[in-house]
Amino acid sequence: MLRFLLRRVLALGLVWLGVTVLVFLIMHLAPGDPALVILGPKATAESLERLRHELGLDRPLPVQYLRWLGNVLQGDFGRSLQLKREVSELLWTRFRATALLATAATLVAIVLGIVAGVVSATRQYSVWDRAAMLLALLGFCLPVFWIGLILQILLAYRLPLFPVSGMNSPGQSGLLDTLHHLVLPAVTLGIGPAAVIARMTRSSVLEVIRQDYVRTARAKGLAERTVVARHVLRNALIPVITIVGLQVGYLFGGAVLVEMVFSWPGLGLLMVNGILARDFPVVQGAVLVVATTYVVVNLLVDVLYTVVDPRVRV
Amino acid sequence: MATTTVLSARSRLQRSTSAWRRFLQDRWALASLVFLAFVGLIVFVGPSLAPYDPLQTNLGLRLKPPGTPGHLLGTDELGRDVLSRLLHGARPSIGVGFAAVAVAMAIGVPIGLLAGYFGGLFDAVVSRVVDVLLAFPYVLLAIAIVAALGPGLFNAMLAVGIAGVPYYVRIVRASALSLRDQEFVQASRALGASHARVLLRHVFPNALSPLIVAATLDVGWMITAAAGLSFLGLGAQPPQPEWGVMLSDGRQYVGVAPHLALVPGFAIFLVVLALNLVGDGLRDALDPRLRSSR
Numbered sequence: 001m002l003r004f005l006l007r008r009v010l011a012l013g014l015v016w017l018g019v020t021v022l023v024f025l026i027m028h029l030a031p032g033d034p035a036l037v038i039l040g041p042k043a044t045a046e047s048l049e050r051l052r053h054e055l056g057l058d059r060p061l062p063v064q065y066l067r068w069l070g071n072v073l074q075g076d077f078g079r080s081l082q083l084k085r086e087v088s089e090l091l092w093t094r095f096r097a098t099a100l101l102a103t104a105a106t107l108v109a110i111v112l113g114i115v116a117g118v119v120s121a122t123r124q125y126s127v128w129d130r131a132a133m134l135l136a137l138l139g140f141c142l143p144v145f146w147i148g149l150i151l152q153i154l155l156a157y158r159l160p161l162f163p164v165s166g167m168n169s170p171g172q173s174g175l176l177d178t179l180h181h182l183v184l185p186a187v188t189l190g191i192g193p194a195a196v197i198a199r200m201t202r203s204s205v206l207e208v209i210r211q212d213y214v215r216t217a218r219a220k221g222l223a224e225r226t227v228v229a230r231h232v233l234r235n236a237l238i239p240v241i242t243i244v245g246l247q248v249g250y251l252f253g254g255a256v257l258v259e260m261v262f263s264w265p266g267l268g269l270l271m272v273n274g275i276l277a278r279d280f281p282v283v284q285g286a287v288l289v290v291a292t293t294y295v296v297v298n299l300l301v302d303v304l305y306t307v308v309d310p311r312v313r314v
Numbered sequence: 315m316a317t318t319t320v321l322s323a324r325s326r327l328q329r330s331t332s333a334w335r336r337f338l339q340d341r342w343a344l345a346s347l348v349f350l351a352f353v354g355l356i357v358f359v360g361p362s363l364a365p366y367d368p369l370q371t372n373l374g375l376r377l378k379p380p381g382t383p384g385h386l387l388g389t390d391e392l393g394r395d396v397l398s399r400l401l402h403g404a405r406p407s408i409g410v411g412f413a414a415v416a417v418a419m420a421i422g423v424p425i426g427l428l429a430g431y432f433g434g435l436f437d438a439v440v441s442r443v444v445d446v447l448l449a450f451p452y453v454l455l456a457i458a459i460v461a462a463l464g465p466g467l468f469n470a471m472l473a474v475g476i477a478g479v480p481y482y483v484r485i486v487r488a489s490a491l492s493l494r495d496q497e498f499v500q501a502s503r504a505l506g507a508s509h510a511r512v513l514l515r516h517v518f519p520n521a522l523s524p525l526i527v528a529a530t531l532d533v534g535w536m537i538t539a540a541a542g543l544s545f546l547g548l549g550a551q552p553p554q555p556e557w558g559v560m561l562s563d564g565r566q567y568v569g570v571a572p573h574l575a576l577v578p579g580f581a582i583f584l585v586v587l588a589l590n591l592v593g594d595g596l597r598d599a600l601d602p603r604l605r606s607s608r
Binding site for chain 1: 542579586587
C-alpha cells in the first residue's frame with residue numbers, strides 16, 4: 001500500500017511540475033508587458049527598463065521560471081498589478097469560497113446522481129427509469145450558466161426564496177446566511193455531474209444486480225432493500241468513485257461560470273477579472289491553485305479507490 | 315494485394331451500410347439529425363431571414379417581451395430585435411464548435427497516430443505532455459489559453475480547440491496502439507508497404523469509429539465552452555450577435571426581461587442536445603457493444 005502510494009505521489013508530483021511550467025509559459029506568451037501594466041501608458045522607456053530589471057523580466061526564461069517556482073513553493077505568488085495586494089492573500093480567501101461551492105456541488109451531485117441511478121436501475125424500464133434517464137440527459141446537455149440563470153429567474157426573482165447573488169447579505173456574515181446564498185450556485189453546479197453520476201450508477205447497478213451472489217442473497221430471504229444496500233451498492237459504487245473524481249475537475253472548471261452568474265467571490269471570478277485587467281500574477285496564481293487542487297483530488301480518489309477495492313493495488 | 319484491397323473495401327462498405335441501418339432505427343437520433351439539418355440551414359440562410367438588422371438599436375422599444383407585434387421574440391436592452399440577433403448568431407455560435415473540433419483533430423489525430431504506431435521516445439514525451447494537459451480541468455485550460463491569446467471569438471475558438479487536443483491524442487493513440495500489432499497491419503508491412511501507407515490505409519481508417527463519435531459529441535461541448543467564454547467576456551465581444559454574448563448581455567436584465575437570457579440559452583441547449591443524441595446514436599450504430607443506456 002505504501003509503495004503504491006509513493007509511486008502515485010511521485011507520478012503526480014512530476015505532472016504538477018509540468019503544470020507549473022505550462023502555467024508559467026502561457027502567462028509569458030501572453031501579449032502585453034507587465035511593466036507597462038504597472039506603470040501605465042505614460043511611462044518613459046527608461047523607467048520601464050528599470051522596472052523590468054527589478055521584476056527580473058530581462059533574465060532568461062528558465063531563470064525566471066525557477067525563481068517564480070521557488071517563490072510559489074514558499075507561498076509567494078507576487079503582488080497583484082491591479083489590486084496592489086499580495087496575490088497569496090487574495091488566493092486564500094477566494095479559494096475558500098470556491099472550495100465551499102465545489103464541495104456543496106459535489107454533495108448535490110453525489111446524492112442526486114446516486115439516488116436517480118439506483119431508482120432507475122432497480123426499476124428498469126419503468127416510468128421512473130425513463131423519467132430519471134430523461135432528466136439525466138437534459139442535465140447533461142444544459143449549459144451550466146444557463147441552468148444558473150433559469151434558477152435565478154425562477155427561485156430568486158419570481159419566487160424570492162433565495163438571494164439573487166453574492167455570498168452574504170450586506171452587513172451579515174453568519175453561516176446560515178452563507179448557506180442560504182450557497183443553495184442556488186451549488187445546485188446549478190451540481191446538476192451536470194449529477195447527470196453523469198446517475199448514468200454511471202444505473203449501468204453499474206444493472207451489471208451487479210445480475211450477479212450470482214445477489215441472487216443468493218435474495219434466495220436466502222433477505223429483503224430487497226437489504227440486498228440493494230448491502231450487496232448491490234457496495235460493489236456497484238466502486239466505478240462510480242472514479243466518475244465522481246473526474247467530475248471534480250469539471251466542477252472546478254464549471255465553477256468559473258457559476259461564480260460569474262451568481263457573483264460568487266471565488267477563484268474563477270478573480271481569474272476572469274485578472275485576465276480582463278491583464279493582471280498576470282493573479283491569473284497565474286489562480287490557474288495554478290485550481291490545477292493543483294485538481295491534481296490533489298485525483299490523488300485522493302486514487303487512494304480511496306484502493307481502499308474500497310484492493311484488487312487494483314497490484 | 316489487389317484482392318485484399320477489394321475485399322477490405324467491400325467489407326468496410328457492408329459494415330457501414332449495416333451501421334447506417336442501425337442508426338436509422340434510433341428514432342431520437344434520426345429526429346435530432348433532421349433538426350440539425352434544419353439548424354444547418356439557418357446557419358447558412360439565417361441572416362437573410364432576419365426581419366431586422368441585428369445591430370439596429372431602437373431605444374423607444376427597449377426590453378419588449380416576446381410576442382410584441384413585429385418582434386416575435388421581443389427586444390433587448392437597446393431595443394434590438396432578439397429573433398434577428400438569434401438568427402445572425404447561429405453562424406458564429408455553432409460554427410465555433412465545428413471549427414474548434416477541426417482544430418483539435420488537426421493537431422491531436424496525427425500526434426496520436428504517430429505516438430501509438432511508433433511508440434518509443436516520441437510516444438513517451440507525448441504521453442507525459444498529455445498527462446500534464448489533462449491535469450487541467452477542460453474549461454480552465456481553455457480559459458488559460460484565452461488569457462494568453464487575448465479575448466475574442468477567433469481566439470476563443472482556438473483555445474477551446476487546443477484544450478481539446480489531449481483528448482484526441484489519447485483516443486487515437488489508443489486505437490493506433492492496438493491496431494499496430496494486428497495481423498492485417500503486420501501483413502501489409504510484410505508485403506513491403508511503407509509506414510506512411512500503413513498508417514493512412516490501414517491504421518487511420520480503422521481508428522475512425524471512436525473518432526467520429528467523439529467529434530460529434532465534442533462539437534456540442536465546444537459550442538457550450540465557446541459560449542461560456544463569451545459569457546465570461548473572453549470570447550466574442552459585444553455588440554456581435556453571438557449566443558454567449560446575448561446571454562451575458564441579458565444577464566443584467568433577468569429580473570425584468572428573462573427572455574433575453576432564456577432565448578439564446580435554449581438555442582444552445584437544443585443544438586447540444588441534438589448533437590448528443592446523434593452522437594449516442596452513432597456510437598450505438600458503429601459499435602453495438604457500447605450501446606448506451608438511454
